[in-house]
Amino acid sequence: MPQRREQDLIARYFAPLAGPGGLGLRDDAALLAPPPGSELVLTADALVAGVHFFGADPPDTIAAKALGVNLSDLAAKAADPLGFLLTVALPRDWTDEWLEAFSRGLGEVASKFHCPLLGGDTVATPGPLTLSITALGAVAAGAMVRRTTASPGDLLYVSGTIGDAALGLILRQAELGEAPAPGWGEILSPRQREMLVGRYLSPQPRQKLVPALRAASAAMDVSDGLVGDMRAMMRASGARAQADLWQVPLSDAASTALAGDPALFGRLVCGGDDYEILCAVPPEAATAFEFLARQTGVPVTALGVVAAAGEREIFLGPDGDSQNFVNDRFSHF
């Protein structure tokens, strides 16, 4: 894109979101003085229209999702957000209205989570809208909660409710005429449907849970489906999950949908986009963890335990019987 055009666009839509370190987005780079004694936690996620969101999604929710998925990673590492850099590859048909709504949505999330824009780049693409965000957070030295350090005997917890976004995606596909409307959609109230779609469109990073997560031995955010992510954490830690999936916390809407269509169960625990936190907590820290979590107002639920690598992976299902997940997809024995 022509240099002056890009500069105008940055000045108009992005500079108002810049924190002090962003230098008004008028320099080649941002400047950040890390909090003394802290270490930096860095994460980057890319989102592509038609892959990670629908091109027709509201621009403010696209922005909220792009930043939210990165903030979710920071939260899972018990890091406090410091700021983010954004690169945007804009398709040729962008409009001022679109960018205005996009930057508004971005600013709302940035402001809510005290995570100012530090810099980035705006380019043209002949392809779909492509966003890439790098988010920076801070932890006290040594305090980052890893994914790889769950130990046998730890309890496995998950935050919030699981499966809402997976159902929201099905409803959103139906809204856009990309798939037939699911039968279970009809037994939900309009408000329940709206909640599910909202959880798909706009992840709510669990930043509030950070003080409690400092008691965890390992954590990650649940973005690719609970079962797959639990397995990923166990693999990274050299361990096995033994969990009762029937304990997985469900929202009223998801419970209602599941009652109407019991086959949805696999979708709930294997679908993605939850952006909840999965963590392992040593038994002696469990009381403190639950107490701290309760103070934050974010519900947490114990699902099972971490077993040694030589043990059997166990996922108990609805009837207390063992469930089999091939390629992280649900199939009944």
Place this chain on the structure above:
Amino acid sequence: MPQRREQDLIARYFAPLAGPGGLGLRDDAALLAPPPGSELVLTADALVAGVHFFGADPPDTIAAKALGVNLSDLAAKAADPLGFLLTVALPRDWTDEWLEAFSRGLGEVASKFHCPLLGGDTVATPGPLTLSITALGAVAAGAMVRRTTASPGDLLYVSGTIGDAALGLILRQAELGEAPAPGWGEILSPRQREMLVGRYLSPQPRQKLVPALRAASAAMDVSDGLVGDMRAMMRASGARAQADLWQVPLSDAASTALAGDPALFGRLVCGGDDYEILCAVPPEAATAFEFLARQTGVPVTALGVVAAAGEREIFLGPDGDSQNFVNDRFSHF
């Protein structure tokens, strides 16, 4: 892209490039302990196939360019590289051979500039290959060289030679059959042509110049054409450039081409992709700057002075007469 597929790809091609802070790319985030007393310099650039490079370019040079343009920004801020995060949106037709060459090229530049991979994301796209890199550097507190702080009376310097990449782009377009071969191409030796194309494909970040740049009052890298970037620095600093463009340093190849086609002059000083450094140096620091630059082996050339905002912008051309640049494109009075 399926979770396991992405993990395999990361483990195979990217994990070998990860620095200690990258945690083997097996966690959700990277961990970086900034050097004590330092501030962080952060920059992000996105590159799209068909826009910033040709999809048919060698994968190792695509990687070298993506990282190189970010390292060039760090160098212009007098920052030492700490590491980078990379997001890759891969088109459906990617191959293992392509990714192998890409990661090799990336690793070579990362290793040469002591800038390890810290993290990132790999996703699928229905569109063209899209790369986004966030690079982090460190400066002593307060030592970042800004773009916005050139002062009237400062001398304007540029590093290396200008215009090679702009000519290299023309030759590359001809190689790919996207444009006719230029007449001046025939008076160049094969080696000269190769040098010019090489400068387009693989920028050489001027990291070596960092010790000298600490004597500068303002700096930026030359990526969008010398005239446009000089104007951008002056605008950001509230000043005017008064420069003798006939002093612009040219390579033998560019001089030969210009002798064959004098109309190329505007292209040389307005074309992009130079990735040289433009800086303003207070007169009292000029001797130290030139001395330090000479020690690094990177040539620097004085082109003119920074004038006050009320003064006239002056760009002297080949015959000592004034040149007019409308929209940063060259036109003779």
